[in-house]
Amino acid sequence: MPELPEVETVVRGLRGAVLGRSIVSVRLGKTDFMDDAGAIEEGLPGRRIVAVERCGKFIVVRLGAERGRASAGALLVHLGMTGHLAAWAAEQPEKKHTHAWFALDDGREIRYTDARRFGRMAMMTEEELAREMGRLGAEPLEVSEEEFFLRIGSRRARIKAVLLDQRVLRGVGNIYADESLWRARIHPERIGSRLSAKEAAALRRALREILLRAIALRGSSIADFVDAEGAPGEYQRRHKAYGREGQACARCGTMIRRIVVAGRSSFFCPRCQRGPRRPRKGVAKRLRKKKR
DNA sequence: CGTTGAACCTGTTTGC
DNA sequence: TGCAAACAGGTTCAAC
Numbered sequence: 001m002p003e004l005p006e007v008e009t010v011v012r013g014l015r016g017a018v019l020g021r022s023i024v025s026v027r028l029g030k031t032d033f034m035d036d037a038g039a040i041e042e043g044l045p046g047r048r049i050v051a052v053e054r055c056g057k058f059i060v061v062r063l064g065a066e067r068g069r070a071s072a073g074a075l076l077v078h079l080g081m082t083g084h085l086a087a088w089a090a091e092q093p094e095k096k097h098t099h100a101w102f103a104l105d106d107g108r109e110i111r112y113t114d115a116r117r118f119g120r121m122a123m124m125t126e127e128e129l130a131r132e133m134g135r136l137g138a139e140p141l142e143v144s145e146e147e148f149f150l151r152i153g154s155r156r157a158r159i160k161a162v163l164l165d166q167r168v169l170r171g172v173g174n175i176y177a178d179e180s181l182w183r184a185r186i187h188p189e190r191i192g193s194r195l196s197a198k199e200a201a202a203l204r205r206a207l208r209e210i211l212l213r214a215i216a217l218r219g220s221s222i223a224d225f226v227d228a229e230g231a232p233g234e235y236q237r238r239h240k241a242y243g244r245e246g247q248a249c250a251r252c253g254t255m256i257r258r259i260v261v262a263g264r265s266s267f268f269c270p271r272c273q274r275g276p277r278r279p280r281k282g283v284a285k286r287l288r289k290k291k292r
Numbered sequence: 293c294g295t296t297g298a299a300c301c302t303g304t305t306t307g308c
Numbered sequence: 309t310g311c312a313a314a315c316a317g318g319t320t321c322a323a324c
Contacts, residue, residue, distance in 0.1 A: 002317060032300090057318080081318055082302080097302080116301045118318055157294060166319085173317055220317080242317095263296070265315080 002079040004140065004171030005214035007057050009233060010085055014059070014110070015052040017087035021104040022048045029099040033080070033114065035122035043123045044075065044102060056136050056170025059085060060129065073125045076132065080118030086111065136170040140207050143169065149200040152192045159195065159203075160188035161262035172207065175220055175242045178267050180207035182241035187273040188259070188266040194276070213238065241267040 002010070023044045031037035048064035050072070061075040077085055082097075087110050090103070100112040100121065112121065124132065138147055151169070155162045162168055163177040172180075181188055183206035186199055195203070214220060219233030236243075240250050245258040249269035257270050 006317075078318080080300095081316070083318095114301095115303065116316090116318095118300070120319090155294095161295085164318090175317065263298095264318095 002057060002081075002083065002219075003173030003176050004054075004057065004211055005176070005217075005235065006219035006233065007054050007059060007079060007171070008215050009219045010079070011052055011054040011059055013086060014061075017108075018049050018104060018110060019052060020049065021106055021108075022046065023110075024103045024105050026103070027101040030117065031099070033099070033117040033119050033121060035120070039123040040075070040100075040121065043073075054171075055133050056139070056166060057173070058133070058136075060133075073123065074129050076120070076122045076124050076129065077112070078120040080114060080116065080120065082116045083112065083114040083119035085113075136166055137168040138170065140169050140171055140204075140211060143204070145201055145204055148204040149197055152195060152200050152203070155192035157192055158189045158261055159186060159192050160264070160266055162192040163207075164262060164264065171211075174264050174266075175239070176207065176210055176214065178242045179210050179240060181273065182268060183210060185272050185274075187275045188261045188268055190276050241269065243267065 023046070026041050026044050028034075028037055028041060034040060044063075047066060049061055050064045051060075051062035053060040053062065057078060059077040059079070061077065063073055063075065065072040077083070079085070084095075087104070087108050089108050095111070095113045097115040097117075098111050098113045099117070100110075102110040104110065112119075137151065143151075152159070152162055155165075155168065157165075159181065160177055163172050163180070164174065178188070180203060184199065184203040186195065186203055214233075214235040217234040217238070218231065220236040220239070221232035221234075241256055244256040244267055247256055248254070249256055249272060252269065252271050254269055254271040256267055258265055258267050260266065
């Protein structure tokens with residue numbers, strides 16, 4: 001579920017709820033999605049939450065410096081496909097698949113829920129955090145037109161795969177990749193390096209507008225994504241391509257198609273988003289003959 | 293370099 | 309109705 005807008009929604013909710021609070025105690029359930037469960041159990045109690053930030057699809061819960069420790073460090077959380085992190089009153093009934101409880105000094109607790117456990121949780125020193133985040137590409141909302149074109153243009157992979165590659169851009173997932181390609185009228189199988197500067201500029205603008213709108217609407221709720229207050233996002237109502245196979249394109253009325261690109265379902269309009277130039281066999285043969 | 297498929301794990305939807 | 313297959317917002321890894 002969680003791509004950049006959903007993670008941003010979770011981060012904002014969490015920030016408002018727990019900034020400045022201290023973690024009193026930790027309880028863990030299943031721990032197979034944690035780098036080092038012991039480090040979380042031992043490292044969190046007594047620490048104050050001094051910031052909650054988003055980096056791509058990662059949540060960074062920054063912790064105050066600890067006596068006897070040089071660097072402050074942070075709790076790094078990735079929500080995977082079904083993860084969720086929010087603060088709850090201690091008496092609130094528990095959701096199924098809750099695997100971590102962090103009790104706060106005001107009586108409430110932060111809970112991590114994740115049915116599939118594709119998420120990740122890890123205690124990190126400043127250095128580890130910097131190294132981990134250094135592997136990620138540019139923030140889609142901050143990247144300049146020039147840098148975007150350079151990053152996209154240096155890849156010979158299909159644009160859908162390029163958008164999903166977190167080393168190129170951080171935070172884009174399957175929904176917003178398809179939505180931005182539809183908006184920019186670019187076929188998901190086009191090769192990154194074959195996009196013109198104009199097309200790249202259109203894609204960057206489309207992605208930016210879509211992400212900002214999605215954040216404003218608190219993300220897309222496909223299954224059961226809810227924000228920190230338990231309210232579902234609204235952006236799924238705006239989807240123009242994702243999940244709309246067989247329905248009419250909002251621009252031209254052509255049926256939206258679903259294909260698999262980079263191992264992921266990809267929805268697009270075959271009329272608005274023209275495919276990579278792949279001449280029919282007879283034509284290709286004739287062209288090749290001409291060149292020789 | 294790039295692509296594909298499988299793996300991780302659980303739940304929901306779809307099809308026969 | 310029942311059961312199996314397909315599919316799901318993500319990432320990583322082996323094999324080609």
